[in-house]
Amino acid sequence: MGLALDESVDGLEQLQSNGISAWIDPGLKEFLTQYGEINVDYVERDFGQGGYIVSIGKPGAGCGDCSCS
DSSP states (O other), X not given: OOOOTTOOOTTOEEEEETTEEEEEOHHHHHHXXXXXXXXXXXXXXXXXXXXXXXXXXXXXXXXXXXXXX
16 A cells, blocks of 8 residues: 655545555545545554555444444
8 A cells, every 4th residue: 555755646646544644546536435434554463564454434334233343
């Protein structure tokens, strides 16, 4: 999800989520927002390397009666 510092953002739309700025194709953003809010977060894993996670909607949404923990 990250861009190199010299990579162009021409034609991309800025997305801000959880204090993280990302650049996304406007068509992809339009498509994804049909399913809910776009959330970007950075996670660190217990076993080492961390990374960015992109999710759509709220955690557990659409689970019906199941337990989504």
